[in-house]
Amino acid sequence: xxxxxxxxxxxxxxxxxxxxxxxxxxxxxxxxxxxxxxxxxxxxxxxxxxxxxxxxxxxxxxxxxxxxxxxxxxxxxxxxxxxxxxxxxxxxxxxxxxxxxxxxxxxxxxxxxxxxxxxxxxxxxxxxxxxxxxxxxxxxxxxxxxxxxxxxxxxxxxxxxxxxxxxxxxxxxxxxxxxxxxxxxxxxxxxxxxxxxxxxxxxxxxxxxxxxxxxxxxxxxxxxxxxxxxxxxxxxxxxxxxxxxxxxxxxxxxxxxxxxxxxxxxxxxxxxxxxxxxxxxxxxxxxxxxxxxxxxxxxxxxxxxxxxxxxxxxxxxxxxxxxxxxxxxxxxxxxxxxxxxxxxxxxxxxxxxxxxxxxxxxxxxxxxxxxxxxxxxxxxxxxxxxxxxxxxxxxxxxxxxxxxxxxxxxxxxxxxxxxxxxxxxxxxxxxxxxxxxxxxxxxxxxxxxxxxxxxxxxxxxxxxxxxxxxxxxxxxxxxxxxxxxxxxxxxxxxxxxxxxxxxxxxxxxxxxxxxxxxxxxxxxxxxxxxxxxxxxxxxxxxxxxxxxxxxxxxxxx
Amino acid sequence: xxxxxxxxxxxxxxxxxxxxxxxxxxxxxxxxxxxxxxxxxxxxxxxxxxxxxxxxxxxxxxxxxxxxxxxxxxxxxxxxxxxxxxxxxxxxxxxxxxxxxxxxxxxxxxxxxxxxxxxxxxxxxxxxxxxxxxxxxxxxxxxxxxxxxxxxxxxxxxxxxxxxxxxxxxxxxxxxxxxxxxxxxxxxxxxxxxxxxxxxxxxxxxxxxxxxxxxxxxxxxxxxxxxxxxxxxxxxxxxxxxxxxxxxxxxxxxxxxxxxxxxxxxxxxxxxxxxxxxxxxxxxxxxxxxxxxxxxxxxxxxxxxxxxxxxxxxxxxxxxxxxxxxxxxxxxxxxxxxxxxxxxxxxxxxxxxxxxxxxxxxxxxxxxxxxxxxxxxxxxxxxxxxxxxxxxxxxxxxxxxxxxxxxxxxxxxxxxxxxxxxx
Numbered sequence: 001x002x003x004x005x006x007x008x009x010x011x012x013x014x015x016x017x018x019x020x021x022x023x024x025x026x027x028x029x030x031x032x033x034x035x036x037x038x039x040x041x042x043x044x045x046x047x048x049x050x051x052x053x054x055x056x057x058x059x060x061x062x063x064x065x066x067x068x069x070x071x072x073x074x075x076x077x078x079x080x081x082x083x084x085x086x087x088x089x090x091x092x093x094x095x096x097x098x099x100x101x102x103x104x105x106x107x108x109x110x111x112x113x114x115x116x117x118x119x120x121x122x123x124x125x126x127x128x129x130x131x132x133x134x135x136x137x138x139x140x141x142x143x144x145x146x147x148x149x150x151x152x153x154x155x156x157x158x159x160x161x162x163x164x165x166x167x168x169x170x171x172x173x174x175x176x177x178x179x180x181x182x183x184x185x186x187x188x189x190x191x192x193x194x195x196x197x198x199x200x201x202x203x204x205x206x207x208x209x210x211x212x213x214x215x216x217x218x219x220x221x222x223x224x225x226x227x228x229x230x231x232x233x234x235x236x237x238x239x240x241x242x243x244x245x246x247x248x249x250x251x252x253x254x255x256x257x258x259x260x261x262x263x264x265x266x267x268x269x270x271x272x273x274x275x276x277x278x279x280x281x282x283x284x285x286x287x288x289x290x291x292x293x294x295x296x297x298x299x300x301x302x303x304x305x306x307x308x309x310x311x312x313x314x315x316x317x318x319x320x321x322x323x324x325x326x327x328x329x330x331x332x333x334x335x336x337x338x339x340x341x342x343x344x345x346x347x348x349x350x351x352x353x354x355x356x357x358x359x360x361x362x363x364x365x366x367x368x369x370x371x372x373x374x375x376x377x378x379x380x381x382x383x384x385x386x387x388x389x390x391x392x393x394x395x396x397x398x399x400x401x402x403x404x405x406x407x408x409x410x411x412x413x414x415x416x417x418x419x420x421x422x423x424x425x426x427x428x429x430x431x432x433x434x435x436x437x438x439x440x441x442x443x444x445x446x447x448x449x450x451x452x453x454x455x456x457x458x459x460x461x462x463x464x465x466x467x468x469x470x471x472x473x474x475x476x477x478x479x480x481x482x483x484x485x486x487x488x489x490x491x492x493x494x495x496x497x498x499x500x501x502x503x504x505x506x507x508x509x510x511x512x513x514x515x516x517x518x519x520x521x522x523x524x525x526x527x528x529x530x531x532x533x534x535x536x537x538x539x540x541x542x543x544x545x546x547x548x549x550x551x552x553x554x555x556x557x
Numbered sequence: 558x559x560x561x562x563x564x565x566x567x568x569x570x571x572x573x574x575x576x577x578x579x580x581x582x583x584x585x586x587x588x589x590x591x592x593x594x595x596x597x598x599x600x601x602x603x604x605x606x607x608x609x610x611x612x613x614x615x616x617x618x619x620x621x622x623x624x625x626x627x628x629x630x631x632x633x634x635x636x637x638x639x640x641x642x643x644x645x646x647x648x649x650x651x652x653x654x655x656x657x658x659x660x661x662x663x664x665x666x667x668x669x670x671x672x673x674x675x676x677x678x679x680x681x682x683x684x685x686x687x688x689x690x691x692x693x694x695x696x697x698x699x700x701x702x703x704x705x706x707x708x709x710x711x712x713x714x715x716x717x718x719x720x721x722x723x724x725x726x727x728x729x730x731x732x733x734x735x736x737x738x739x740x741x742x743x744x745x746x747x748x749x750x751x752x753x754x755x756x757x758x759x760x761x762x763x764x765x766x767x768x769x770x771x772x773x774x775x776x777x778x779x780x781x782x783x784x785x786x787x788x789x790x791x792x793x794x795x796x797x798x799x800x801x802x803x804x805x806x807x808x809x810x811x812x813x814x815x816x817x818x819x820x821x822x823x824x825x826x827x828x829x830x831x832x833x834x835x836x837x838x839x840x841x842x843x844x845x846x847x848x849x850x851x852x853x854x855x856x857x858x859x860x861x862x863x864x865x866x867x868x869x870x871x872x873x874x875x876x877x878x879x880x881x882x883x884x885x886x887x888x889x890x891x892x893x894x895x896x897x898x899x900x901x902x903x904x905x906x907x908x909x910x911x912x913x914x915x916x917x918x919x920x921x922x923x924x925x926x927x928x929x930x931x932x933x934x935x936x937x938x939x940x941x942x943x944x945x946x947x948x949x950x951x952x953x954x955x956x957x958x959x960x961x962x963x964x965x966x967x968x969x970x971x972x973x974x975x976x977x978x979x980x
Contacts, residue, residue: 028873028897028899029873029880029883029884029887029895029897030880030884031873031874054629054630057630058629059881060625061625061626061627061628061629062625062627062638062878062879062880062881062882063627063628063629063874063877063880063881064877064880064881064884066629066874114874116902116903
């Protein structure tokens with residue numbers, strides 16, 4: 001057995017995630033935290049980052065990097081009330097960089113918060129009954145669930161399960177309250193963590209619940225997934241999926257994106273016990289020496305699915321049934337007004353890269369705040385970086401439409417399907433892992449791809465394109481028909497062949513391309529697609545059928 | 558007592574010294590209780606300027622090899638870390654010394670003055686036995702940024718301005734000081750128009766004095782370089798740009814350019830010879846410069862004692878001069894304490910003197926343990942505020958009356974354990 005990774009020691013010695021965080025936050029000589037505390041901070045829901053645009057300039061100025069904090073909310077199922085939206089809006093303006101970022105984990109991120117404003121941010125969130133506990137770090141992250149979960153009573157039940165699951169898998173430590181909310185200081189040893197122990201999980205742990213036919217959460221990309229089985233309008237249980245995960249490391253063949261395995265069926269009341277069993281099995285058997293090999297997917301890949309299922313059944317004290325039939329139609333969002341089962345309405349707005357800011361001709365932050373002031377329902381952040389104004393009475397639709405239109409919040413929706421469905425991670429300048437641009441570069445690239453589509457008479461076809469600045473996969477690029485994964489400034493690996501249902505991984509087609517060769521490669525393939533595609537055949541499916549992306553893996557049936 | 562002097566420092570200083578010494582004698586004689594040694598007066602000496610002749614006659618060529626900005630892009634002030642490559646010999650300096658840089662006035666400033674006076678730049682002018690063209694005089698030999706009193710007096714006569722004449726009255730000296738602070742020579746000539754002949758102008762202006770900067774390095778660390786910390790004087794006056802000729806020149810000089818410089822020794826402001834003595838260094842803004850040299854020297858000497866730096870500025874993220882170096886020193890435990898006061902990072906303003914009071918107990922205990930105390934930076938407000946805070950600290954934590962606390966600091970100064978380099 002190799003040595004545990006250094007992060008294991010930090011967690012173990014942290015006294016329930018306290019470390020010296022309070023002192024680090026108070027240190028006036030730096031905008032950073034002590035190294036170990038920066039690691040612990042993640043489990044409190046924040047990453048220490050710096051503005052990479054000025055990193056080198058400041059080094060020459062003998063100034064430390066411009067340290068800033070990303071703060072990620074815990075928002076199970078992506079649901080927040082209108083009042084909470086306004087509180088979040090106020091924090092974005094007052095403490096963050098004046099923008100909100102909707103993430104692929106159905107939550108909000110603030111960027112650009114200074115160390116001195118961290119406590120004020122947490123306190124303001126707490127006043128709105130929101131916390132950030134365990135949204136980053138080696139722990140179960142924000143639990144996501146299909147956002148269309150307002151279309152039948154079963155959907156509402158699923159949303160409730162997401163909340164219960166999130167609460168059930170929270171750490172027990174009160175460190176968060178102590179450090180950020182001036183809670184009472186704990187004397188003596190840290191609180192017991194029956195679920196996590198002193199070292200929590202070997203690595204991040206992501207959980208999703210999908211409600212077919214929508215796979216907007218990309219359930220197979222998760223360590224732990226539940227596919228709701230709705231029979232005759234009633235939630236009868238869940239299919240369990242385990243061992244999905246998209247992160248990889250360039251040039252390290254021991255790392256790879258992996259789709260989750262379908263493990264069996266369970267009744268609704270077994271959900272918490274099964275989730276706990278999956279989590280603790282990974283806690284006890286996951287690789288704690290190599291963080292690049294520490295996700296659940298490697299534990300299952302190394303030990304086999306039968307072993308894993310047996311372990312989970314033993315821990316949960318039940319037998320999983322055979323998986324029940326289900327069918328996913330799409331992993332995208334539906335835009336425009338949708339009628340709910342109860343006569344209320346839901347409108348999903350397209351927010352490119354999830355970035356809500358007041359831009360010159362698109363005052364979106366103000367627009368959504370204006371809607372929050374009159375909206376009596378809730379907001380739902382989708383796993384595709386969009387937002388749904390949910391639960392609107394028929395009579396209230398006109399006023400909301402008026403605000404949408406006056407703030408040009410429908411501007412992005414009017415682009416073609418390519419623009420409507422594309423995803424990008426944050427990348428530069430804030431993400432320390434980014435090797436290339438993503439969010440800032442995507443609009444420009446999409447414009448060029450659109451030009452190609454027009455040239456081949458393909459304008460307006462559905463096509464999924466997802467881009468990340470590094471191989472860790474935050475925008476789930478490995479599931480897209482066209483996946484672009486940052487390798488170096490201006491250079492990307494081109495992956496091709498995902499489906500539009502989140503059930504098939506794409507494959508690496510060309511490495512390290514800059515924009516010219518990238519567009520050339522797409523141009524050739526789109527030309528062939530235009531000439532040879534079958535009726536309704538999608539680009540990803542076409543590439544597999546015509547064997548243009550090799551024979552490494554047969555397309556899913 | 559305080560007298561403000563500019564380039565006319567020698568004339569001013571002569572009178573000031575005479576009066577001060579007489580005054581001090583009288584005060585000490587009356588104030589000292591019988592049987593006790595007379596209490597020392599605490600004075601704020603202006604930094605002595607190099608004897609004009611020696612400085613101007615003996616500068617040597619150095620090469621400017623770097624003028625890196627060390628405040629962030631959104632900082633209010635542009636502060637440069639200027640690196641000078643020194644010739645092999647002839648340029649010995651110690652941390653605490655100042656370096657004089659011989660400069661020329663910016664062409665734009667000279668042009669503006671010529672334009673205003675409508676004088677011919679090529680006209681030869683003889684003064685003090687030397688003959689140069691007017692442009693040469695104004696560029697490299699005469700002060701055209703700072704205003705001197707003789708110039709004001711001559712201008713009052715020439716312009717016949719009653720207003721200016723009235724401002725020269727002794728009771729309006731504060732107002733006059735304000736005027737001198739904000740205006741440059743050309744601004745003054747514009748405000749009080751008068752006819753000037755080239756020779757008269759040259760004669761009315763003071764010789765261009767070298768600007769002195771505290772050296773920010775130790776040769777033990779910097780080798781054949783000297784480092785300066787230069788705040789660039791660059792502001793707008795009535796919509797027009799005004800620059801300090803020296804800092805502007807240093808900031809805009811291309812690396813590789815040679816210029817003339819000299820050492821101005823400052824023996825009163827030195828790292829103690831005794832390597833076991835702790836140092837408390839209070840240097841907000843560019844006042845931190847000598848302490849960079851102090852610390853370099855002590856680290857190189859392997860001194861085993863504690864160093865405490867108190868720094869201040871407006872914003873931690875914008876003008877924390879040499880932040881990375883202080884952090885590194887903290888990490889390596891070469892700096893025992895670093896207290897910072899950033900006045901605009903919170904709702905209420907915080908200055909270095911506030912930090913001294915906050916940490917008064919430790920500060921006093923360091924002093925009792927024999928620490929040497931240094932203050933460098935602004936003479937007008939910072940130094941008196943810091944001095945008052947030190948009196949408070951000694952009074953509070955040494956359980957002394959304010960008078961005794963003042964005397965305690967006086968004794969420190971006399972023992973060369975409290976030194977100031979303020980300007």
